Amino acid sequence: MKKNKPKYKAIIEGAVQVIAENGYHASKVSTIAKKSGVADGTIYLYFKNKEDILISVFKEKMGQFIQEIAKATEKENDVQSKLLTLIQLHFEQLAVDHHLAIVTQLELRQSDPKIRAQINDVLKVYLDVIDSILEEGMEKKLFRNDLHVPLMRQMIFGTLDETVTNWVMKNQKFDLVRLAPDVHKLLMNGLKSEG
Amino acid sequence: MKKNKPKYKAIIEGAVQVIAENGYHASKVSTIAKKSGVADGTIYLYFKNKEDILISVFKEKMGQFIQEIAKATEKENDVQSKLLTLIQLHFEQLAVDHHLAIVTQLELRQSDPKIRAQINDVLKVYLDVIDSILEEGMEKKLFRNDLHVPLMRQMIFGTLDETVTNWVMKNQKFDLVRLAPDVHKLLMNGLKSEG
Amino acid sequence: MKKNKPKYKAIIEGAVQVIAENGYHASKVSTIAKKSGVADGTIYLYFKNKEDILISVFKEKMGQFIQEIAKATEKENDVQSKLLTLIQLHFEQLAVDHHLAIVTQLELRQSDPKIRAQINDVLKVYLDVIDSILEEGMEKKLFRNDLHVPLMRQMIFGTLDETVTNWVMKNQKFDLVRLAPDVHKLLMNGLKSEG
């Protein structure tokens, strides 16, 4: 399995750094190679092309990111805690790895349709996690049911995403993780059923 | 004034279309020139370089977009209507001009710091509009005041933005404008003070 | 006559300055126009193209330069004085107009064959002045006659030219005119017949 080889991993790590520092388009394959400690040509033994590096970075890093959240939320029993856990882990993981944060908040926004589609595949898993929490909440009459799930999901994801983007744009000057409880309160309010 | 000259406007319009169709990086200056009906060199009489085209497109189009919203919300008397108007106009304007929508939702996300900074200047005005609504709501005790404004603003902007992005990503297959009342309800719920 | 019109002269003067400051290739027609106080298009009412500006500058300025020397040397009676006068005027005229000096010492060296040919036509007149002095000197047995004129002419012109180039290259830091008598002595020594 290619993905377990050390050079593959080295290139992914090198790429995250280089892309975070320069942006995808301004990142040169040769720079990624140098940062990863491999030769330019070696990149092409592990990745089809430059685009494939970007997509692989997303799949690897975001996959991990999402897995972490999926596992942790499953462990929680009530819906409220699940949502709080999701928010906390979302913030924590990005706060810990600011290179990754830059990549997800800025470089994830590729308009190239081919790249977009792949990114969305990865994100889909995350959105499904959110949806399942929402559905559980609605089933248990904790969340309002006069609105459809996609809308509520957009509020959740949009709020988290916008908050992180803000944090990245302000060069991580404030404590992102500390915001989790307030964000949770805000979202719960929006979601909860009346009375 | 350069910005009122017909060729300037023609290039802005041409650029919106070309960038919406191809993305900024894949858009060639010569393609923008052709679409605008001017010679390649003419572009450089009105814009410093390719980057300047992108930034000018944002400033022109977004400036207009935001002005429209700012004016309309001011006309409304109560805070609830202001928020609804903001949501409706946000959706309407992008629904009407899908080239613009593509540009704002995808191409607006440039990681190049120089471009980012300029974009943020423009967005700042919009965020200020949101803030003033929030502050009015808090003053009038309609909105909760145990959370700080930036957080609430992120929820509002994040939700709208995420909703539009979703609509763009799904190739505008659903009626964006019709979502406005529900989004309004959802956000009001999150914002409103208890009791 | 085109050449007596004020704009023609203005352009020639503007061109000397701009070319001296930037070199021919780096000089833009629009810059010359601006410096001359005329519109870009006006240049083309007086000159065929950019190359024609350069050649005209040479013809005007060098023609004048050479005429001055030709007239003054003719007035002198003996050969020695003619040579001294030539050297002095050569140095004086360039010392007085350092823009012209830069143009003659650096920009005169164009390798474009078309330009070269024209420049040489102008220079030819100067070399003829030198030749006539040499021939008179040989006739009067003052100069050696075992060497042919071109060689001696090359020594004279080469020495003067190299001296001025040196002065230009050292940013006119020393007094060029004061060198005339010594250069004269040096050249006379090389030229004079033995015994």
Add this chain to the structure above:
Amino acid sequence: MKKNKPKYKAIIEGAVQVIAENGYHASKVSTIAKKSGVADGTIYLYFKNKEDILISVFKEKMGQFIQEIAKATEKENDVQSKLLTLIQLHFEQLAVDHHLAIVTQLELRQSDPKIRAQINDVLKVYLDVIDSILEEGMEKKLFRNDLHVPLMRQMIFGTLDETVTNWVMKNQKFDLVRLAPDVHKLLMNGLKSEG
């Protein structure tokens, strides 16, 4: 060492030919690449930019040219022979390689200050060789000492340079090398101490 690699040398040789034929400004990088038998991009593995090609050509070719002269003059015992050797080698080397001659006599005259400075560094070595001959001649009372060295050096270099330029301008129609003894005689006359 980059300079010993075959492609480096090939590009230098290609560049000399192309520049001699077209002049520096009219020479396209792609033409130099083709003549050198390498791809356009390869040029940029060995040279920073087009200007760097020109400067490198000068440094390589002139450096060699001057070394040859420096070595040969050192071997001679008396001052007269040193000067004759210098003249002969100066003429011989350029007569043998007319591409190089064109480059040194026409393209060497660049007014771009950055390029000029580099060229002068290389020429400096040659002028030092001339100076040391002059100083030896003055010490041994063979040369006059009422004139300063720079002036005499300018006569020597100016005469040689002007002679070669003439030969190049006349398309190498006469035998340059055969002129050496006469030029030597002429210069010795100018330099030698009286009596």
Add this chain to the structure above:
DNA sequence: CATGAATGAGAATTCATTCAT
């Protein structure tokens, strides 16, 4: 598997020149 020198397609930008006013 790994290398990195070589490739060459591709694109932004400049600027001499034109021409409608």
Add this chain to the structure above:
DNA sequence: TATGAATGAATTCTCATTCAT
């Protein structure tokens, strides 16, 4: 004559990708 906005050909340089070693 004079203008200067508009033109578009022309050229340097970059960088993803290949392939001989």
